[in-house]
Structure formats: C-alpha cells, structure tokens
Amino acid sequence: MLVCGVMSGTSLDGVDVAIVEFEMKNEDILFNLKFFTTVPYSDELTERLQAIVQPTSESPEISSMNMLLGETFAEAVNQAIEESELSKEEIDLISSHGQTIFHDPVQSEKDPLHRPNTLQIGDISVIAELTGITTMGDFRTRDIAVGGQGAPLVPFADFKLFRSDDVGRILVNIGGISNLTRLMKSCSLEEVIAYDTGPGNMLIDAFVNWHTRGEQTFDEDGKLAEKGQVHEEWLNQLLNHPYYSKVPPKSTGREQFGMDYAKSMWYEAEKLGISEVDRISTATALTAYTLGSSLRNHVEKDGVSEIYISGGGWRNQYLMKILKEQLPEHITMESTESLGIDSDAKEGIVFALLGYLGINKITNNLPAATGANKNVVMGKIAW
Numbered sequence: 001m002l003v004c005g006v007m008s009g010t011s012l013d014g015v016d017v018a019i020v021e022f023e024m025k026n027e028d029i030l031f032n033l034k035f036f037t038t039v040p041y042s043d044e045l046t047e048r049l050q051a052i053v054q055p056t057s058e059s060p061e062i063s064s065m066n067m068l069l070g071e072t073f074a075e076a077v078n079q080a081i082e083e084s085e086l087s088k089e090e091i092d093l094i095s096s097h098g099q100t101i102f103h104d105p106v107q108s109e110k111d112p113l114h115r116p117n118t119l120q121i122g123d124i125s126v127i128a129e130l131t132g133i134t135t136m137g138d139f140r141t142r143d144i145a146v147g148g149q150g151a152p153l154v155p156f157a158d159f160k161l162f163r164s165d166d167v168g169r170i171l172v173n174i175g176g177i178s179n180l181t182r183l184m185k186s187c188s189l190e191e192v193i194a195y196d197t198g199p200g201n202m203l204i205d206a207f208v209n210w211h212t213r214g215e216q217t218f219d220e221d222g223k224l225a226e227k228g229q230v231h232e233e234w235l236n237q238l239l240n241h242p243y244y245s246k247v248p249p250k251s252t253g254r255e256q257f258g259m260d261y262a263k264s265m266w267y268e269a270e271k272l273g274i275s276e277v278d279r280i281s282t283a284t285a286l287t288a289y290t291l292g293s294s295l296r297n298h299v300e301k302d303g304v305s306e307i308y309i310s311g312g313g314w315r316n317q318y319l320m321k322i323l324k325e326q327l328p329e330h331i332t333m334e335s336t337e338s339l340g341i342d343s344d345a346k347e348g349i350v351f352a353l354l355g356y357l358g359i360n361k362i363t364n365n366l367p368a369a370t371g372a373n374k375n376v377v378m379g380k381i382a383w
C-alpha cells in the first residue's frame with residue numbers, strides 16, 4: 001500500500017511530504033520511502049500561523065485557516081506526487097497530521113466545563129477533494145477521548161520501526177519541542193517510555209529572530225550560540241520550570257514554551273544584563289541540559305547504548321556538542337540516517353504509518369506514552 005504522510009510541525013516553517021510503501025509481513029511492517037520533500041510556507045503564511053497559534057486568536061481566523069491549510073497541504077501533495085514521478089492512482093491514502101493550533105490535554109481543576117483538548121487544522125475534506133485521494137487526519141482527538149494526552153504519537157511508530165533484540169535504543173526528535181522514546185532491548189509495547197522533554201528549537205529560534213531583528217529565523221549550525229557564554233545562574237533559574245520535574249507520561253508545546261515564555265525569558269535576561277548572544281547560548285544549553293538529563297536517567301538504568309536524533313536540531317552543531325557532553329562516553333549518538341531514515345523525513349514517515357494502520361483498522365496509539373486507558377484506532381477519514 002502506498003501512503004503519503006503529511007506533517008507540519010511546531011516550527012511553522014513548512015510541510016513535509018513522505019511517500020511510503022508499506023507491507024505487512026507476519027508481525028513486522030516493512031516500509032520503503034519512495035519520495036520525500038519539504039514544501040516551505042510563504043513568509044506571509046508563517047506570520048499568520050504564528051498569530052493563530054496564540055491562545056488569543058479568534059475563531060473566524062482559525063476556521064478560515066483550516067480551509068486555507070487544507071489547500072496548502074493538497075498543493076504540497078500534488079507537487080510531491082508530480083516530482084516523484086508516481087501517478088495519483090498509485091497513492092492509496094494521504095495521512096495528514098495537520099497543524100497544531102492549540103494543545104491543552106489536562107483537565108482543569110477549576111472549570112467543570114473545561115475538557116482536555118487538542119486542535120490540528122488543515123481540513124481533510126479539502127485535501128481529499130483537491131487531490132482526489134482518500135485522506136485520513138485528526139489522529140490526536142481519539143487518544144484524548146480515551147483519557148490520553150493525544151501526544152506524543154511518534155513513539156508507537158518508533159517501536160514498530162526501531163525496536164531491536166540486540167541493543168537498547170533511545171530515539172530523540174528535536175523539532176520545536178524535544179521528545180524521546182526509550183526502547184529497551186527486546187522490549188514489549190507496554191514497556192516503551194516516551195515523553196516530551198521540554199523545548200527543542202522553539203526558544204532558540206525566537207531569540208535568534210529578535211537578536212537579528214528578523215534577519216535570521218534560526219541559529220544556523222549553532223554559530224551564534226557558540227560565540228556566546230552560557231549564563232549559569234540564569235540557566236539554573238530556568239531549570240526550575242515545573243515541567244521538567246513532572247513524571248511521564250507528559251507532553252508540552254507552545255502553551256508552555258512558546259512566545260509568551262520566550263518573551264518573559266528575554267526580558268528577564270535584559271534585567272540581569274545578559275547579552276543577546278549569551279541569551280542564545282543559554283537557551284541552547286537549556287534544551288541540551290533538559291534533554292540530556294532525561295537521557296541520562298534512562299541510559300544509566302535501562303541498558304541503553306545507542307541514541308538516534310532526528311529533527312532540525314540535529315543540524316545545530318553546538319547544541320549537539322553540548323548534548324553529547326551530557327552523556328556517558330560509551331553512548332553513541334547519531335542521526336536516524338544511520339538507521340536508514342532521513343532525519344527530516346522521519347515524522348512524515350511516522351504519520352504515513354499511523355494512517356496505514358488506521359485505514360486497516362489496526363490500533364495505532366500507545367497508552368504507555370500518552371496515558372490513554374486503552375488502545376484505539378486513531379484518525380478520521382474523508383473519502
């Protein structure tokens with residue numbers, strides 16, 4: 001079966017399209033990435049989305065953006081199919097994550113009418129109509145409906161694709177947020193541990209944007225962070241954020257580590273007289289330390305010896321250098337490319353897999369990672 005996975009992450013910079021062939025062999029799922037591309041959003045679209053992901057955004061804008069993103073995703077898929085030289089008739093399914101606009105998966109204790117919720121937009125009916133291909137999407141709500149956090153969803157696919165009978169592994173993705181999946185040697189699905197560790201590139205991107213007055217949107221290869229000094233005292237204050245000491249399963253996003261938090265950090269640093277470049281170094285260290293301390297917890301007690309990184313953070317060489325310094329020397333840290341998976345394509349492949357399972361009515365959530373009270377088939381379909 002050929003599935004086109006469509007992923008648009010928290011960085012709001014574009015949409016990834018991965019065309020993947022799947023085959024079920026006994027218990028194993030075999031996959032073959034046929035084509036991958038990233039279609040960047042226009043600057044205007046990124047700006048609009050940055051406004052829409054704020055909790056103050058209004059329903060008319062969100063509702064209209066739902067339709068516009070449906071069109072954007074459909075165009076990206078049509079372009080990918082054309083470039084891949086496959087024909088539309090060969091593609092059995094589009095599986096689209098959508099763009100997360102809001103994620104609030106914990107029941108409020110104060111408001112009895114509040115409900116755990118998550119919202120991914122980019123309407124699947126529009127995608128199905130403009131591509132002519134059956135489309136699946138809106139995965140997370142089904143997991144929330146059974147008491148889960150609706151995130152992270154990647155660990156289920158990590159288990160299916162990377163679990164080994166020879167070695168314990170941790171898969172890490174550093175996108176806007178960082179997350180990890182721990183797969184002990186020969187582990188069962190129930191033994192998987194996975195959670196968001198905290199910020200990934202999100203704070204670094206915001207700081208670089210402000211420092212360069214909008215000229216740069218990220219710290220290319222970590223060059224700016226490398227120039228500065230980590231401000232240890234401020235870093236220690238930042239490490240007191242309550243999210244880091246929460247016990248998994250846990251997930252986070254812009255609601256905790258987005259623009260409001262970045263702004264409060266930036267002004268706090270200004271008051272403390274910390275230079276802009278040192279703020280970028282310290283934000284980079286915050287990502288490395290929080291991820292590093294979570295990794296250490298697992299490598300030491302769970303017999304893990306291999307760590308594989310995906311997501312844009314892999315390209316931030318300074319971040320990777322200080323992350324490596326956090327780990328015991330015998331641990332190998334490589335990109336998922338060494339497992340045969342392009343690190344940028346990984347999330348697209350994962351959503352193609354979740355759709356492949358969903359359309360075959362096979363459960364595709366992982367209660368151990370999301371906290372759900374049962375296994376369910378996530379995803380809605382537009383034929």
Ligand SMILES: Nc1ncnc2c1ncn2[C@@H]1O[C@H](COP(=O)(O)OP(=O)(O)OP(=O)(O)O)[C@@H](O)[C@H]1O
Pocket residue numbers: 008009010011012013173174175176177178200201202205217218219220221222310311312313315316317347
């Ligand atoms: N050459 C580079 N040097 C440093 N950082 C980079 C480089 N290339 C990409 N990045 C970082 O990677 C980010 C994009 O990562 P990615 O595409 O994995 O995020 P995402 O999928 O949107 O997020 P998430 O996985 O959290 O949903 C950019 O915002 C940037 O910070």
Ligand SMILES: CC(=O)N[C@H]1[C@@H]2OC[C@@H](O2)[C@@H](O)[C@@H]1O[C@H](C)C(=O)O
Pocket residue numbers: 009010100103118150151152153154155175176177178179196251252253347
């Ligand atoms: C609600 C939401 O979109 N969460 C994203 C986000 O980006 C990274 C992290 O926060 C993770 O929890 C999740 O995405 C990946 C794809 C996941 O569900 O595993």
